[in-house]
Amino acid sequence: MANLRRLMNKIILLLIVVHAVGFGQQDSSQYQSALIAGSILVEGHSLEYLRGLTDGFGGRVSGSAAYQKAAEWSVSQFRAAGISDVKLESFTIPNGWERVSARAHMLAPLYRPLQVQSYGWAPSTPAQGAKGEVIYISHIFAQDRIKAHADNIKGKIILIDNDSFSQDVPFLDSRYMASKRLLKELGAVAILVRGSTDNNVTMSWNDTWGGMLEPLPIAEIGMEDGKLVQRLLENGSVTIEFQCENKVSGPIEVNNVVAEIRGREEPDEWVLVGAHLDSWDQGTGAQDNGTGCAMVLEAVRAIAQLNNAPRRSIRFVLWGGEEQGMLGSLAYIRLHASEMGNCIAALNTSSGAGHPQGWTIRGNNEFKDAMIPLAQSLTGMSGDRLKQEVRFEELTDWASFFLKGVPALDLWMDMAHLSEYHHKPSDTFEKVDAHNLALGSAIVAVTAYKIADQSQSISPHLDQESINRVLKRSNVYETIKDLIDEGALK
Ligand SMILES: [Zn+2]
Numbered sequence: 001m002a003n004l005r006r007l008m009n010k011i012i013l014l015l016i017v018v019h020a021v022g023f024g025q026q027d028s029s030q031y032q033s034a035l036i037a038g039s040i041l042v043e044g045h046s047l048e049y050l051r052g053l054t055d056g057f058g059g060r061v062s063g064s065a066a067y068q069k070a071a072e073w074s075v076s077q078f079r080a081a082g083i084s085d086v087k088l089e090s091f092t093i094p095n096g097w098e099r100v101s102a103r104a105h106m107l108a109p110l111y112r113p114l115q116v117q118s119y120g121w122a123p124s125t126p127a128q129g130a131k132g133e134v135i136y137i138s139h140i141f142a143q144d145r146i147k148a149h150a151d152n153i154k155g156k157i158i159l160i161d162n163d164s165f166s167q168d169v170p171f172l173d174s175r176y177m178a179s180k181r182l183l184k185e186l187g188a189v190a191i192l193v194r195g196s197t198d199n200n201v202t203m204s205w206n207d208t209w210g211g212m213l214e215p216l217p218i219a220e221i222g223m224e225d226g227k228l229v230q231r232l233l234e235n236g237s238v239t240i241e242f243q244c245e246n247k248v249s250g251p252i253e254v255n256n257v258v259a260e261i262r263g264r265e266e267p268d269e270w271v272l273v274g275a276h277l278d279s280w281d282q283g284t285g286a287q288d289n290g291t292g293c294a295m296v297l298e299a300v301r302a303i304a305q306l307n308n309a310p311r312r313s314i315r316f317v318l319w320g321g322e323e324q325g326m327l328g329s330l331a332y333i334r335l336h337a338s339e340m341g342n343c344i345a346a347l348n349t350s351s352g353a354g355h356p357q358g359w360t361i362r363g364n365n366e367f368k369d370a371m372i373p374l375a376q377s378l379t380g381m382s383g384d385r386l387k388q389e390v391r392f393e394e395l396t397d398w399a400s401f402f403l404k405g406v407p408a409l410d411l412w413m414d415m416a417h418l419s420e421y422h423h424k425p426s427d428t429f430e431k432v433d434a435h436n437l438a439l440g441s442a443i444v445a446v447t448a449y450k451i452a453d454q455s456q457s458i459s460p461h462l463d464q465e466s467i468n469r470v471l472k473r474s475n476v477y478e479t480i481k482d483l484i485d486e487g488a489l490k
Helices: 002-043 046-057 065-080 143-148 174-185 223-233 286-305 327-335 337-342 365-376 398-402 434-453 464-473 476-485
Strands: 086-093 096-108 112-114 116-118 130-136 157-161 190-194 218-221 239-249 252-261 266-276 312-319 343-348 356-362 385-388 408-413
Touching (some): 002 434, 046 434, 065 286, 065 312, 086 327, 096 116, 096 218, 130 190, 130 223, 157 223, 190 223, 190 239, 252 286, 266 327, 266 434, 286 312, 312 327, 343 398, 356 365, 398 408, 408 434
Parallel strands (some): 157 190, 266 312, 266 343, 343 408
Antiparallel strands (some): 086 252, 096 239, 130 239, 252 312, 356 408
């Protein structure tokens, strides 16, 4: 009987110890998280990082001198935060491109300067410009419609408009590229795409992914100017002179910036935290995606400052090539293919700096369920909401990891006002709300730390069948297939 009592006492003591240790771990993770969030919200550097990137380097087009300088600056910021394991990892894109200038004038039936900006990865016109009558083609995808104009295309400037393809996914569609090549074969001298933003504001982007040169000089013409040209064409011919200079090169190296905090117990397992460093160039890439980069840099600073690494490693990566089809993150998953099984979650931040909401789950129900308790701990940072979806419109670097089955999270910020700035000259530092940015940094940092510090992986990897099922349910599958066809994934 006495032996039994002693045994019972031992069991009770053991249970108390096990409970205390278990509680202690959870408590420690919570305590470290509070220190991280406190550091970011009270003595944070998010806004300084953002200003350094946007005002310091301007637009950061992949492969440009400005991009490279921003990548080197990022290395120095990671080091200044106390990270010794920082490196540049290069990948090659088929062509380099930098904007120099573009201008256009309507010469007849009336004289008028026109608002135009070159698309990315478009070649220059001859130095004297391209001059020609304008032909409007309403359905650029339909090659037979183009062929119907075949005798009338040589020497002409082709006008197309967003309306004819906005419901489709033109810039990823191989039919679009084929149509542009056909226009070149038939002797067109340039393409003008009518914009869709009020006040003749032009966007910056390339309408074909993969970092490959366009077949012809191609530019956006402001919406109001484009509509004027279309109306004048109803009454007769319109002649435009279009001059565009861009710096283009052959294959060029672009660097991802990679930093790591080694885990204290299971360093070979890792959580990825990423944001794309490249941007467009009419603005200075503030909300697309200086804010995401600032959150990553700030997360590194706050976590490194703890001097108490989480159980697993955290890798922080600033990507290049996102605007050309998430080329940096695709290069990363190829380079690190043998380690992808050890990547337990991938966090992406590239949704601007509206008010934070929480996380978008790019994974399955199991992953969402596992995230619920963690999300609840983000309530004070306005980061406790979870939604689960995979949409083409939100395709970015998280998708590279999702394709490998890694449970992926995309920071969910209110994007109601993002289109006012997105890819526009107004995407600049002063539009960013410091409070929202700091909250975003805190959500990213605490989520990364907690996932890396959990005793178990947050959720199993998805198998190929589930990945394909999710991709096919959205229209992402066709997009990815297109990227493969165009050579970007080879
Ligand atoms: Zn963008």
